[in-house]
Amino acid sequence: MSPYRERRSKWTTFALSFPFVRTVSIWFLNNVRPPYQLTLARFGRKRTNLFLCFSLTILILLSFKLLHSTASVESWHWKPSFLGSRSTLVYQREDIQKMWQWEIVSGHYPSRKEIPEEIGLTQIVDNPALPPKNDRWKAQPPSSKPIVTITNGVGSKRLYLDMQRQEHNIAYPPRPVPGSVIDLDVVKHHCDYHHKKYVRDCLEVLRVGAGLDYGRLRRVSMDDWKYIYLETDRLQNKHSRFNDGVILGEAITNDSSPYVSRNSDTPLIRLPEPMRYRTSADLESPCDPDHHRIFHMFWTGPFTDKPYLAIISFLYTQNTGLHVDVYPTEKATCRPQLWLWVNPGPADSVHGASTAEAMLELVKSSPWVSPFLHPRFRDVIHFKLWDTTDQLDSLEEIRNEWRSLNSLFESNGVVVKAKHDGDGAQKGESVSKDTYDKLSVVLSDLVRFVLCHRYGGIYLDMDILFLRDWEELWGWKGAFAYAWSGMSRYNTAVLHMSKGSALGTFLLRTAIKHDLDLHPETITQYLRDAYSRDLLYSIPDALFDPAWLNTDHYQRRRPPQPYFTHFREFFDTPESENAGPLALGFDGFFKGAYAYHYHNFWWKPFDPTRNWPDLGPRFEEGERKARSGTSDQENLDLRDLDWSAVLKRTFESYIRGERPNMYGEWLKW
Structure with a gap:
């Protein structure tokens, strides 16, 4: 027998037929011939081929599952971004772990969502924003793996409220209870589009849970519709600390990084001591000094009816205290403020010494916004000058590097440039309307993260109208934005971050290495590459964008x-x-x-x-x-x-x- 025949006799060929494909030949060792022939004789060629295809599919899936489960968690996987196949990360995993620890210990992770295994935490972190035990949401038992994906709740118990209209004011809904907190996990359960939830049903849950409905229609059970709670007891000094003076910021300098030259001299950024988490009962006054209730909005150019409507919708819905002669300072709701940041002239204009006076004169001369300079509104509405240079120089994370960037107007990897005259001076009148609008949009992407990181609070785009009191949203100490329609990326038209947070430091330090690109899709990529999207909670868009x-x-x-x-x-x-x-x-x-x-x-x-x-x-x-x-x-x-x-x-x-x-x-x- 020839060598060719001897080798050939060890293999068996099976011809499988698929729709739109004539024949697919699969080679197996000869020892599978007897069972194949037996199956063929018993069930026929068609059923045998279908069974064989199904078995092969299961085998391939099990192989991939086995490879994934046996892969070491110690290996840090890079994900593609707008830079092609390169990651946007500028931090090592140890830095990301410290960011997670800082945010959890500060009470900025009130969620029951598991920490991604890729973060690689090996010790359970005390979480003052979660109760030790919750009958409605049972904690996950500790994993047998060395990687920790849960936090240790050491916070106060949660009392979920049954909001009802008051008999003395039955025609109107009740104000939220001071110090109440929204449970975004419950809201997401009822409102998340990706889990096939309808906006129509979500809004009903939101109405009933907040007592906005006049009377209630008969339902089988609405206990799981309660999404607003109070923390019922004081924390017993269970504030955890870790690594005082934590360093977050050592950059990756491997040759595969596209920014080796920048990363090699990245200064180390020291995080402050983690914030002390306080319940409303722990506070000496209604306002938490670490979480200021400031709504930020940004406007550039002449005033129109758009900032006007945003302001009066704020006055119509929020608990500003304008219904009383003197606002009480004790045992009352923390009074929110609206800060309207004004950038006179084009988005890329340079401000001089008299710009603040010019801004104030612009406000006074506008019939749309001058009414809100009335003394009655002075405690709740503030007009502030946006100065890009001053704002960027105020942040340690970027003050030493932003001037070396080619442009401050990069969005999702694309640089938007304004025209200049021959001497290099910027001329507002030379900028086209299309370019001016694009520059304003890109500048606003920068503004929201700078303001939230420097002052804390919630940023809203000017084309947003308030529809109800945000008391319980302020109670949620974690960072959040909302979902971009049916997609998985963020829309930062609503953005909440705490002042000086580790998350803010991560985002700004990452952005400065990518030409301060803070487009929502880019922010999504930064956090996705770091396996840290849960630190910026993605709220279903039904809460802020119900028509999208x-x-x-x-x-x-x-x-x-x-x-x-x-x-x-x-x-x-x-x-x-x-x-x-x-x-x-x-x-x-x-x-x-x-x-x-x-x-x-x-x-x-x-x-x-x-x-x-x-x-x-x-x-x-x-x-x-x-x-x-x-x-x-x-x-x-x-x-x-x-x-x-x-x-x-x-x-x-x-x-x-x-x-x-x-x-x-x-x-x-």
Whole structure:
């Protein structure tokens, strides 16, 4: 027998048929021939081939599972990013571990979500934001692996509230209980699109859980709809400490990094001592000194009705204390503030010594925002000058490096440049409208992270309207943004971070190595590469952007109300639907959501026939100024009003003193 025949006789060929494929030949050793022939004789060729295909698939899947489970967790896997196949990481895993430890010990991880195994923690960290035991959510038993994926709850017990309207004020919903906290894990369970939850059902849970509904429809059980809780006892000095003066910031300098030259001289950044977690009962005053209740908003260019509506929606919904003569300073809710940051001129303009005065004059001269300089609002509304140089120089993480960057206007890997004159001086008038808008958007991506890291608080884009009190959102000490429609990335139109947090340091230090690119998709990549997305909690978009899924052609079968198929329908409500705004009013507009994001439309007036601030006799001078340039046609009114007009007129009637706010409180002048 020839050598060829001898080798060939050890193998058996099987010809398998698949749809759209003629024949696939698979080679096996000869010892599988007897069982194959037996199976073939018993079940026929078709069933045998199907069984063999199924067996091969199972074998391949088990092989991959085995390889994954046996891989050492000690190996740090790099993931692709917008830089191609290279990772965006500039830290080693030990630094990422310290970031997680700092955030957990500071009480910034109130979630029950497991810590990714890739972080590689080997010791359980005490978590003051979680109770030791919770009947509703049983803790995961310790894993047999050396890697720790859970935290040790050492915090106060949680009492989940059953919110009801008060008999003496039955027509209006109750204000949230001071010191209450939202449980975002419960909210995500009911609202997460990726787990096939509908926005319509989510809003019902949010309404019922907060007592926003007038009476309740009969349901089988609503115990698991309770998502607002109080921490019922004081912490018994169980504040953990670790590695005082923790160092976070040693950069990777391997040859595979695209930024070796920058990383090699990266200064070490020392984190402060972890924050002391305090429940509302632990505080001597209503406000936590480590977590300031500041809403940040940013505006550049001339004022319009957009910042105007954002401000009066804040006054209409938040617990500003304008319904009492003197706001109590003890045993009351912490008073929120709205800081409106103004950047006069183009986004890339350089400010001089007189810029602050010019900004104030710009505010005073605008009929849209000058009313909010009234002394009645001075404790809750503040206009502040945005100075890029001053802000960046104030942060230790980036102050020594940002001037060496080619541009401050990089977004998702693309540099947006403004025009310059021959001497290199920047000329605002030379920037086109398209370029100006892009620069403003990119600058706002930078602004939100700088402000939250320097001052703490919550940043909101200017095209967001408040729809309810945010008390329990302030109670959640962890960082959060919200989901980008049906995608897995963030939308940082709403962003909460604590002042000087380890997470903020990580993001800014990573961004400075990528030309300060802070686009939402890039932020997602930074955290994904570090296996740290859970430190920036991704809230379902139903809470802040309830129309987005519908406008992206999702959930059209069971939409929430109102039903928008495009964001412009907020301003131009279809004729078949525009009876709703007048009949339902504010109470029927995405009730249960915390806010509504109308996504730009800066050129569309909220109320075309009354495109001026209508705030009553106290501010008639500004109204007269705004109306002076309108035509007679604009002074006519329409029988049908769009949603945008109805909301504007509702908020304005509260300022005029013609109606209470959504909680039944009258503005006292």
